[in-house]
Amino acid sequence: MERKVPTAVVGCGMISNIYIKNLKNLFSIIDLAAVANRNRTAAEQKAAEYGIERVMTIDEVAADPGIELVICLTPAFAHYDMIRRMLEAGKHVWTEKTMTVTVDQSRELVALADAKGLYLGSAPDTVLGAGTQTARRALDTGMIGEISSGVAVINRNQSLNAETFTFLRGNGGSLPYDVGIYYIATLISLLGPVERVHAFGAPAKRHEPEFLFRNADAEPWIIPGSNVLSASLKFASGALVSVHFDGNTVNAEQHNITLFGSRGILKVGDPDKFNSPVSLIYAGQPECVLPFTHGYDGRNTLAPTPFDFYGHRGVGVAEMAYAIRQGRPNRCSKEYGLHCLEILEAMERSAATGETVSLTSCFEGMKPLAPGYYSNFGNGRGDAEMSLVHG
């Protein structure tokens, strides 16, 4: 048995609920020792709610030699400072997406982690869930043959959503960065690295506060960057994928990832979920939903919370913790996080300049998890953690 990794969560907002619940209950490799937040009251509330022993300041987390791993759950625009600080303090770091809000910042952090011999892992870890891993198994076992192309589509009303999630009004809050990253992450975990990108884009509209959460004093806002992006991605494998992100629509999400192959077609489902069904289409046959080949399907039988629809978030942290103990690469690696961001930024740059952008980051693909381990018994643990133990 590997020694547990003493861990602290920094940033006690919305997403911290599911991380703390899962990391406390589902992964034996993690010792969730402390929580910290800029505003201490939020950390104290989480500690009381989830039974975490220590509430610390950010300075105390950085200075404590007992904390080996820090999970950064602050808003994306605050990631760079926090990750840099914790790496400089000698901590391994896991960060929520996007790693930072610019590729230059992420490159700097990747170089810093390399120089210090530390792990830096990055969300999305939904790619380690039952849906995407089953899709990967289907591809790896040749079920649809050689993949020539694909489509990835997501739409939302991002400006309206920014009434609730106020951090969406800042850098990193556009639909491509906030949500499109799940589609990019899933595509590269299935198909490997992207070589070239060409895109067209359009900005978000000016948003007048208008809905349930209206604050009479709130000023209108415009989410920065392109809120609509239509792009072509050329993968190193040769596959051509059309990406369509539109944050200027109504909130009637029509998510879709479909991969077209020489023997069949695979529908991958919603990459923001751990358990979205994966289905197979062969010529002249009815569409067929595949049984999941992996665990981490987002379900657990622990005491329910309003955050359970976030599924098995935290699985990437646990996988990284095993990698730390075993001295091997982790799957949701810094190179993966950087490549996701570089693709998004390349789409923005291509849309702004009209040029086709070549990518330079060196993501070499993601190793699939071992199949045949499931989490649908034992409170949502089952024996699925064994799939994380295998390097």
Ligand SMILES: NC(=O)c1ccc[n+]([C@@H]2O[C@H](COP(=O)([O-])OP(=O)(O)OC[C@H]3O[C@@H](n4cnc5c(N)ncnc54)[C@H](O)[C@@H]3O)[C@@H](O)[C@H]2O)c1
């Ligand atoms: N909310 C979601 O649905 C969701 C889903 C998946 C991923 N994420 C990602 O998780 C991260 C956090 O999102 P959230 O929804 O929990 O945000 P949130 O605004 O609810 O919480 C962020 C927390 O970080 C704290 N914080 C801000 N700056 C800080 C700093 N410099 N030092 C310490 N604490 C600081 C805030 O006080 C707050 O408690 C973001 O990267 C987001 O993209 C969010």
